[in-house]
Amino acid sequence: MIYCVEDDQSIRDLMLYTLNTAGFSANGFPDSVPFWDAMKQETPELILLDIMLPGEDGIAILKELKASPLTRNIPVIMATAKDSEYDKVIGLDLGADDYLSKPFGMMEMISRIKAVLRRTTPKEDAPVLMCGGIALNTVKHQVSVHDQPVTLTLKEYELLRTFMENLGKAFSREQLLSSIWGIDFVGETRTVDVHIGTLRTKLGSCGGMIATVRGVGYRMEDTGE
Structure with missing residues (x-):
């Protein structure tokens, strides 16, 4: 219903x-x-x-x-x-x-x-999240793009995991600051933009899967890269 x-x-x-x-x-x-x-x-x-x-x-x-x-x-x-x-x-x-x-x-x-x-829809927890060419192991905290290992900072990893666990969902910068940096974080939403930029770069050809949602923030989309 x-x-x-x-x-x-x-x-x-x-x-x-x-x-x-x-x-x-x-x-x-x-x-x-x-x-x-x-x-x-x-x-x-x-x-x-x-x-x-x-x-x-x-x-x-x-x-x-x-x-x-x-x-x-x-x-x-x-x-x-x-x-x-x-x-x-x-x-x-x-x-x-x-x-x-x-x-x-x-x-x-x-x-x-x-x-x-x-x-x-509830589903069994999977240790490895997959989206396009990106694989994220939630147990080992390892990320690969097209089977090549990628080194991420803790915040970059947490951003990527948040997006991959919520494919298609748009997040505002304030939401990301609160959930990843914590509600007591003192800084600007520009911090999110900077980390998104470096994360996209490290993801290479898959970086474009993190899309900018005009007037809102960001979402991750499976573009098949």
């Missing part, structure tokens, strides 16, 4: 129609009141959440979802205004798994839903 929280009925109806056509069960809500009522009855597999809602907005709903141990692991895709960089960053920092910039196509919506569900 996928829940769609969208106040525009025409958009909501189109989203539900597309989801049903793609084989998903879906339910839609115009605001937070019926949404929270439904949450008491059934826990969805994923939530599509618009930010601009009457009454309780999407950011407030996301905060509540992530604050509860019963709902914090439900994947959430935020729908934001096309040029709303602030909303995208805030949503990602609060734990959203991805975002859609309005206006978005229905096929893009389905593609992002499938990608989020793939990476959030």
Whole structure:
């Protein structure tokens, strides 16, 4: 079951129609009141959440979802205004798994839903993470590119592991600073850019797999390199 929280009925109806056509069960809500009522009855597999809602907005709903141990692991895709960089960053920092910039196509919506569900579905821990030509051994802390060993600093290794464990997920610079350098780190987000630059260089032909997400930060994509 996928829940769609969208106040525009025409958009909501189109989203539900597309989801049903793609084989998903879906339910839609115009605001937070019926949404929270439904949450008491059934826990969805994923939530599509618009930010601009009457009454309780999407950011407030996301905060509540992530604050509860019963709902914090439900994947959430935020729908934001096309040029709303602030909303995208805030949503990602609060734990959203991805975002859609309005206006978005229905096929893009389905593609992002499938990608989020793939990476959030529980799976057995694997000691070696693979992406394109990159192999990262989480036990030995070793990295290779096309079977050639690559020497990384601790922070570069932690950045790469974070990306490889969350393929396709966009991270803001603030998220990366907090998770890798620690919340008490004193410095600028430029630190992240510098480390990303050196990491890309060391990964050689696979460096381009770490993509810059304009107005947000970075994500890792399997380009088949």
